[in-house]
Structures are given as structure tokens and as C-alpha cells.
């Protein structure tokens with residue numbers, strides 16, 4: 001039975017909401033903490049639909065939240081998995097180049113790794129061959145030994161179990177339809193009073209923040225990630241293989257990853273989504289969301305901050321599996337579209353657009369509100385960073 005009053009209510013039982021509840025309870029074991037999710041099962045959105053890659057933290061600007069919280073989050077999530085018996089595969093990752101013009105960007109990535117305190121090595125073609133015989137590079141590459149992989153659904157399930165063991169109340173299948181300082185209202189008409197509200201609503205985090213007058217310059221511009229699994233024997237590919245990303249865009253480019261059980265997987269794409277929970281067909285279609293997102297695109301297209309046309313030119317054709325897999329062949333020449341025909345569970349990135357500037361927000365955004373805290377750009381790699389994000393966010397909350 002959900003209590004009518006709680007010290008803390010968290011909206012969203014994704015990995016971020018659960019990590020926040022877990023951390024709050026570890027510091028305040030006698031508090032009543034309720035985590036509410038509109039889905040009746042866990043891991044229905046990004047937290048259960050991602051690559052499961054435990055990122056190391058070398059991509060991000062050294063002064064960003066992502067840099068610090070990913071490096072620490074990688075370690076914390078591995079410790080969590082060890083404690084809860086969740087398998088982690090220590091694959092490591094190679095970042096490869098396709099031509100010499102990428103060497104400068106590769107060097108910049110290496111320098112970011114150094115600045116962020118992340119272990120990273122410069123390697124040549126011979127060393128790459130020893131680490132991952134199936135990958136190809138143009139002269140130089142990077143090796144990240146701390147990048148790993150786990151099953152995202154297993155992590156979320158284990159996190160929910162720990163929240164429960166700490167005394168947290170998990171309320172699934174209940175949509176929060178509105179909230180204000182001191183209370184939330186559910187779709188069934190019930191109201192829960194709360195001392196503090198934490199917004200971890202993923203694709204709807206901007207909507208929840210706006211109820212509090214927070215983050216009013218931001219709007220959600222979702223991007224869809226499609227995946228294809230290969231039929232190769234488990235263990236054929238040993239390491240994650242990534243390209244050098246375009247630093248003007250917040251996405252990492254099509255990559256080839258290994259799942260925790262050793263399967264090879266190509267993706268994800270970063271295709272524009274026209275509604276938020278756009279996982280395929282017209283499921284979850286919302287004409288209101290379509291209209292709002294369509295209105296954002298002219299501003300995004302005029303943005304000077306990103307290579308928008310380059311993004312559209314490279315991403316839209318990846319609706320075609322053959323096109324996607326063929327592009328990944330530049331990283332792993334043995335890939336063949338015929339071998340990668342099993343569709344993975346698509347995910348949608350909860351990417352925020354700063355509307356006045358037309359800029360996609362690159363860093364995590366945490367905004368305070370009246371008796372509330374809003375985590376409103378929990379984009380990749382917030383799954384890796386979740387426990388460090390929670391530590392950071394909870395440390396910033398001071399009760400009256």
C-alpha cells in the first residue's frame with residue numbers, strides 16, 4: 001500500500017530514479033521514500049533499452065558533470081554489480097580511425113582521457129590486432145581497458161531490489177499527472193504529500209520540470225537508437241569497437257559492441273524521433289508530441305552549434321539495416337548485413353534542446369526547484385553514471 005505521505009517521492013523508476021532512491025535511503029534509512037513509475041514493469045524505457053556499455057569517461061569536456069560522474073560511476077556500478085551478483089564482462093574498448101584526418105580528434109580524445117583521470121592507451125595497428133583481430137584502423141587507435149558491459153535490465157532489476165531492501169516503496173503502473181511543491185497527483189486521482197520531489201522521468205523530465213517552472217528554456221528532442229544482433233558464435237568479437245565521434249554532435253557514431261553474453265551487436269543509430277516513446281510502428285503515437293517536436297526542428301536546423309545536416313545525412317539512411325551494417329564495416333570489415341538480421345530492442349534518447357540557442361545540451365542537467373530537484377538531461381552515459389549522479393544530486397539537496 002502506497003503511503004499518503006512520504007519524505008521523498010521520486011518520479012521515474014529507471015536506473016537514475018532508482019539510484020537516487022537507493023542513495024537517499026543509504027543516508028537516511030528511516031525516511032519514507034516512494035518511487036513511482038507509470039509502467040507496470042521495470043526497464044521499459046532507456047534504462048532497459050541501451051547498449052549496456054559501462055563507459056570509461058574519456059569523451060567528455062574535463063569541466064563537465066559527465067567527465068567526473070562517468071569515471072566514478074563506472075567504478076561504482078562495477079562495485080554494485082559485484083555486490084549484487086550481476087555479471088559484468090570486461091571487454092575493454094578500442095576507438096579506431098578510418099583515415100588520417102581523424103588522428104587529431106583521436107589525440108584530443110586521448111588528452112581528454114588524461115584530463116579526466118581515465119586510463120587510456122595510444123595503440124598502433126599491430127597492438128590493435130592483438131586486442132581485437134576483427135577491428136581495423138588507419139595507423140592509430142585508442143585502447144580503453146576500463147570500458148565494460150553488463151545487461152541493463154539485470155542492473156535495473158538489482159537496483160530496484162536494493163531499494164526495496166533498504167525500505168523504499170516501489171509503485172509501478174501509476175502515472176503522475178501533475179505535481180507541485182509538497183505533493184504529486186496520480187492518474188487514479190490519489191495525491192501523495194511529500195517533503196521533497198525528485199524528477200527522474202527520462203523522456204518526460206522536461207514536462208515534470210515545467211510543472212515547477214524549472215528548465216523552461218528546454219524541450220525534449222528525442223533520437224531513436226536501432227540495433228541489430230549478429231549470428232556469430234559468442235566470443236567471436238572480443239572488444240567494443242567505436243569510431244572517432246564528431247565532436248559537434250552529442251552522439252558517438254555507429255559502433256559495434258559485445259553483449260554480456262558475448263554476442264556482437266551493431267548500433268545504435270541517432271535517428272530523429274517524432275514522438276517520445278517512438279519504439280516502432282505507431283505504438284505510443286502522440287499527435288501533441290509530434291506537433292511540439294515538429295515546431296522545434298526549424299530552430300535545430302538553424303543551429304550553429306551542431307553539424308545538423310551532417311547528422312541527418314548520416315543517420316536517416318540508417319533506417320536501412322544494410323546501410324547501417326555497411327557503415328560499421330569500416331570498423332569491423334568482417335561484418336556482413338546477412339549475419340546481422342536480428343532486430344534489437346530500440347531505445348529513445350531523452351535529449352534536451354536548449355530552445356533559444358538551438359543547442360543540444362551535451363552535459364547532464366540538474367536543476368533545483370521549490371521543494372524539488374530535477375534531473376533533466378540524463379542522456380548517455382547516465383546508465384553508467386547513475387550511482388555517481390545520485391551521489392552528486394543527493395549531496396546537493398538540503399532539507400528545510
Ligand SMILES: Cc1cc2nc3c(=O)[nH]c(=O)nc-3n(C[C@H](O)[C@H](O)[C@H](O)COP(=O)(O)OP(=O)(O)OC[C@H]3O[C@@H](n4cnc5c(N)ncnc54)[C@H](O)[C@@H]3O)c2cc1C
Pocket residue numbers: 011012013014015016017036037038039043044045046047048049050051052053054055174175176177200201202203204205224225226268346347348349350378379380381382383384385
Ligand atoms: C539507444 C540508447 C543507447 C544507450 N547506451 C548507453 C550505454 O551503453 N551506456 C550508458 O551508460 N548509457 C547508455 N544510454 C543512456 C542511458 O540508457 C540513459 O542515460 C539512462 O537509462 C537514463 O535513465 P533514466 O532513469 O533517467 O531514464 P528512463 O530509463 O527512461 O526512466 C524514466 C522513467 O520515468 C518514467 N516516467 C516518465 N514519466 C512519468 C510519469 N509522469 N509518471 C510516472 N513515471 C514516469 C518512465 O516510465 C521511465 O520508466 C543509452 C540510451 C539509449 C536510448
